[in-house]
Amino acid sequence: MHVDDIITIAGEVIPGDQRGRLLNFPTANISVSPDDVVPDGVWAATTEIDGVTYAAAVSIGVRPTYYAPGTGVRLLEAHIIDFDGDLYGLELVVRLHVLLRLQQRFQGSEHLVRQLKRDVSRTRSWAESVLRAAPTEPQPHGRWGPNQRKSPGINHEARAARLTGERELRIQNAAVEASRRGELSHDFVSELAGVPAGLLRWQYPTTDSLARVASKPSR
Structure with a gap:
């Protein structure tokens, strides 16, 4: 589902359960109010770090695979594609572009990982299509795409x-x-x-x- 207006969520990156790193899908986590009207689900998104815009597969919700109803804390979990760095304590701005699917409960980590791989693949494909459609002139705030891990002159x-x-x-x-x-x-x-x-x-x-x-x- 495409949204008419890009939804922006900003907040301080906080520690989560560290489960994403164990599953080989590390995430930058931002607290989201239960009253926030942004739909829970997985989004194709972008975020900017040091002037470079990265694609991100973003999950918003209470992690129903691991938490019983009413027990999970609502989080935005951003798996930033082709970025590896420490963002704890920093302010991160995440822009939600396309809702890929609604949040769902899986039977366990194995099933969840299979779906996460599909989510990241769809996000990559979305980012590549946007990059192909974007102007070819240099952009003042960087470009996004799966191959642009570092911007010139920046050692992440x-x-x-x-x-x-x-x-x-x-x-x-x-x-x-x-x-x-x-x-x-x-x-x-x-x-x-x-x-x-x-x-x-x-x-x-x-x-x-x-x-x-x-x-x-x-x-």
Whole structure:
């Protein structure tokens, strides 16, 4: 189903269940309100990272294959095609173009993976058709397509490493300050570091692990 107007959803990339990575379909996850009127389902979408627009197979819903009705948290899960990098804590803008199918419950991971492969294939085909129909002149915000993994002059691996290093330094400094104040907790370190509390808990599950970060030599 094509939509008359492109639907845009923006939000901070947060940790999910990490199940997508285990299934070899890693996703960037954004929280979606249960009251949001965007239909649950799988979408052919685009998102822009460092000036390059990537195609993305996007699922919106509560993951009924793994959660009983009424128990799953509603998420936007974007499998960004031909991108490999750390987006946690960054603001991501996702544009939904075509609804490929409605959300459904599968018998297990094997059946789900087969369908995900079809979803990604359809998204690739959609992106290629749009790319063929697009003007051939250079576009100010980049182009999308399955073969454009990196834009000229941008090293995504180096950028991801730099962002991760900067975030770890903020966490360490915040843990040191929180420890100095006698208020070492995930919420307080999250506030001081400007890092999502969910990401912090995923990376450092216990207060002891935060204490170990605080005790590391300063960089």
